[in-house]
Amino acid sequence: MKKEYDYLIIGSGLFGAIFAHEMTKQGKKCLVIERRNHIAGNVYTEKVEGINVHKYGAHIFHTSNKVVWDYVNSFVEFNRYTNSPIANYKGELYNLPFNMNTFYQLWGVKTPQEAFEKIEEQRAEYKHITEPKNLEEQALVLGGKDIYEKLIKGYTEKQWGRPATEIPAFIIRRLPFRFTFDNNYFNDTYQGIPIGGYTALVEKMLEGIEIKLNVDYFSDKENLDSLANNVVYTGKIDEYFDYQFGHLDYRSLRFENEILDQPNYQGNAVVNYTESQIPFTRIIEHKHFEFGTQPKTIITRENPQDMTEGQEAYYPINDEKNQIVYEKYKQLADQLSNVIFGGRLAEYKYYDMHQVVARALEVVESQN
Structure with a gap:
């Protein structure tokens, strides 16, 4: 039929x-x-x-x-x-992804060679870890203490809802370091x-x-x-x-939206909050996605959480x-x-x- x-x-x-x-x-x-x-x-x-x-x-x-x-x-x-997020760690601002601007902000290095040597120096402290058992060890082996503690640890723990020592190492297979002054997050054409x-x-x-x-x-x-x-x-x-x-x-997200009576709140569409003491992972300011000039602005704080009954499923685990x-x-x-x-x-x-x-x-x- x-x-x-x-x-x-x-x-x-x-x-x-x-x-x-x-x-x-x-x-x-x-x-x-x-x-x-x-x-x-x-x-x-x-x-x-x-x-x-x-x-x-x-x-x-x-x-x-x-x-x-x-x-x-x-x-x-x-x-x-073009996505060019900013990381906020305890009031310090860093460019993402990890590039020459980030390395200058972290260590004051001004050349790719200086940046490379600083990263290698930081990594050397963890060369005894030959087989990383968790995300913390993996990140320390790949990038050293400063990058891990300021830009990875808190954000990732909030994202996954568990300590970095309980997150599988494979979540961070590599850390892309860019030895150019390029804040474009994606490498795509x-x-x-x-x-x-x-x-x-x-x-x-x-x-x-x-x-x-x-x-x-x-x-x-x-x-x-x-x-x-x-x-x-x-x-x-x-x-x-x-x-x-x-x-x-699944991991879920809870959004806190706010309309602000000002034209510009954070000057960027995406600002990540990488310290663990702040509960949300990032603040989105929507108008910057389309170069808006409206008199007001709207921001959203993103709070990751475990998915329970009635919540949206966002990220498969x-x-x-x-x-x-x-x-x-x-x-x-x-x-x-x-x-x-x-x-x-x-x-x-x-x-x-x-x-x-x-x-x-x-x-x-x-x-x-």
Whole structure:
């Protein structure tokens, strides 16, 4: 019996929106359902005081993949924003990523050779650690005491919610040192923010496609599944299988937003707070993503926390324990021929936005 839709797409974030757009172009009929009251998933931006506020944390698009860059720019124009975060450690300011500006701020060194020698001198104190057992040891071996204590330790412990001595060493495989005066955080060829915000980007992708908001897939799963020949699922994979192998672990975020009656609060879009005594990891000032000149400004403090019932899942915790559980769920997923699992939550994988775009296009290609 012919069903009403070719694809039921659960979730209107980047993966779901791209899939829906591409399949609609091919003449397929898609229905997108979204449990929130808005489209665009975690990249959603909301206009407040004339400023596009990144409601679920800062999103900066960067890629070296020209196909991906041209693809997103085919919907909306991107600006020239370059991510150059600042680290604040007990009132001292440092440029990120670690570059000649950082080394000058730390030690007063002015040449690449002086910086290199200082780093080697700091690393030498830990040469007795041949096999780092945790993140603290790994960071000390790679960068020495000053960089670790001022710029890594507090921030990372807040991010993961545990001491650095209890975080696996593999989280920091290497520390990229730049011996140039270059504050551009990313090495990618292309970088920017959609002019008008990410919601405008996803709106374009979903133009002409049927969308239903405030729909909880699991409260009416059987009925919703019956509407379409295929399902594209972008939610948590453990939830899809009713947690039969247990819950996967995620880190969540709590956002504190504040509208300030001043034009400029911190002079930069992203300032990281790297000391452990301050509970939040960073303050985002949204207007700087789009070079705003509005009379007011909006800031967001980001507080990482363990995910509990009712909170959003942001970062999969891809340690050994969780990977074992995920593989069990993936085996079940692979047996379902008419369900596609895509995106950060469904694949239990940390994806940047450009990787989600590439993955969605790859899955679309596999449908032909």
